[in-house]
Amino acid sequence: MLTEKVAVVTGGNRGIGKAIALAFAKQGAKVVINCSAEKSLETANKVVDEIASFGGEAFAVVADVSSFSEAKNLIDASIKKFGKIDILVNNAGITKDGLLLRMSEEDFDDVINVNLKGAFNCIRHAVRPMMKFGGSIINMTSVSGLSGNAGQVNYSSAKAGLVGMTKATAREFAKKKIRVNAIAPGFIETDMTHGLNDEVKNEIAKTIPLKRMGSVEEVANVALFLASDLSSYITGETIRVDGGMIM
Numbered sequence: 001m002l003t004e005k006v007a008v009v010t011g012g013n014r015g016i017g018k019a020i021a022l023a024f025a026k027q028g029a030k031v032v033i034n035c036s037a038e039k040s041l042e043t044a045n046k047v048v049d050e051i052a053s054f055g056g057e058a059f060a061v062v063a064d065v066s067s068f069s070e071a072k073n074l075i076d077a078s079i080k081k082f083g084k085i086d087i088l089v090n091n092a093g094i095t096k097d098g099l100l101l102r103m104s105e106e107d108f109d110d111v112i113n114v115n116l117k118g119a120f121n122c123i124r125h126a127v128r129p130m131m132k133f134g135g136s137i138i139n140m141t142s143v144s145g146l147s148g149n150a151g152q153v154n155y156s157s158a159k160a161g162l163v164g165m166t167k168a169t170a171r172e173f174a175k176k177k178i179r180v181n182a183i184a185p186g187f188i189e190t191d192m193t194h195g196l197n198d199e200v201k202n203e204i205a206k207t208i209p210l211k212r213m214g215s216v217e218e219v220a221n222v223a224l225f226l227a228s229d230l231s232s233y234i235t236g237e238t239i240r241v242d243g244g245m246i247m
Contacts, residue, residue, distance in 0.1 A: 001228045003028035006082040008074065010034040010065050010122060011092035013044035015190040016140065019216035020089055020223045021047055025056035027224060029087065032078045033060045036092065036114075065092050066113040071121035079129055086133065087227045088126045090119035090162075091140045100153045108154040115158035116165070123169060127178060134177030136227045139166050141182045141238060147246045159184075163238050170236035179235040181226045186242025187213045209244035 007024045011017040012033040021031045031051060035044040044060035051058040059081055063074035078085055093115045096107040119139055126137070144152050145159025163182055170180040187193070187204050193213065196204075205211050219241050225231050226239070240246065 001027040001224070001230075002087070005029045005086040005227070006032070006078065006084050007087035007089065007227065008032040008034065008078050008085055008122070008126070009089045009091055010074075010118065011036070012089075013040050013047055013060070016185065016188065016216045016219050017089070017091040018047050019220040020091065021058065022050065023217070023220040023224045024087070024227065025051040025058060026054065027228075029056075029227075030082050031056070031058040032074070032081070033058055034063055034065070034074055034092065035060065036062070036064050038062055065090075065118035065122055066110075068121050068124075071118065072125045075122065075125040075129070084133060085126055085130055086135045087138070088122060088130070088135070089138045089140070089223060089227075090122055092118050093140065093158075095152070095155050097151045097155065099151055103153060108157075111154035112158050112161075115155065116161045119162055119165060123165075123180075127169075127173060127176075130178050131173075131176045135179075136231075137169065137178060137180040138223055138226050139180070139182040141166070141184045143184050143186045143240060143242050143246050146184055146238070146240070166238060167236045174235055179226075179231070181231070181234060181236070182238040183219060183222050183226070184238050184240045184242065185214065185219050186240065186245045188219060188241075189213045189215055207245060208242070209247070212243065214241055214243055 012021040013035040063070040141162040142159040166182040
């Protein structure tokens with residue numbers, strides 16, 4: 001499905017990003033696994049090794065995408081290694097939750113810089129080389145950006161901004177055959193949710209029509225669809241993967 005395609009996945013060393021990287025590699029893509037710091041390189045290289053174990057090709061790049069120059073280094077390294085970029089997944093993200101009256105300016109800025117500006121930085125540097133062949137950009141937003149969430153003014157703002165960025169860039173680059181879409185996950189089983197006890201998980205499940213949390217693989221399947229030619233007439237769209245939570 002993605003044979004000979006080159007994909008860059010930010011935050012690809014764990015969680016949803018890792019699942020997307022593995023799904024792409026299993027479909028023939030060469031994958032760049034981005035992590036934000038040297039301390040995360042070990043986990044990124046484990047993903048590279050896992051991809052190699054089934055015959056795929058990948059390598060890891062340390063870059064803090066909230067930095068304009070480091071995002072450029074990520075894209076430059078990807079092109080130097082594989083010669084092109086066909087797919088960009090802006091998955092890198094952080095949370096620093098808190099009620100607005102207690103939220104520091106630093107906590108607001110940090111979340112905006114990674115989740116929103118980080119996506120801008122990567123798109124800004126990736127689109128020019130992508131123009132030659134066209135491609136697919138996938139922004140990982142959240143249901144928090146669609147409905148809002150108390151205690152997440154910074155995160156909801158950043159993720160809502162990604163929806164607008166998706167639509168604006170989709171319009172700008174459609175003529176260059178670059179499609180831009182977003183995925184809005186709901187409650188997904190990740191390392192963060194593994195720490196929740198069963199009672200909390202059951203209460204969460206009650207708010208979801210499908211009565212369960214989603215898996216990272218279910219999100220990755222949607223990313224695979226958006227990255228492939230199966231979605232060749234879809235751009236500017238945000239697809240919820242939330243079990244019907246905010247329909």
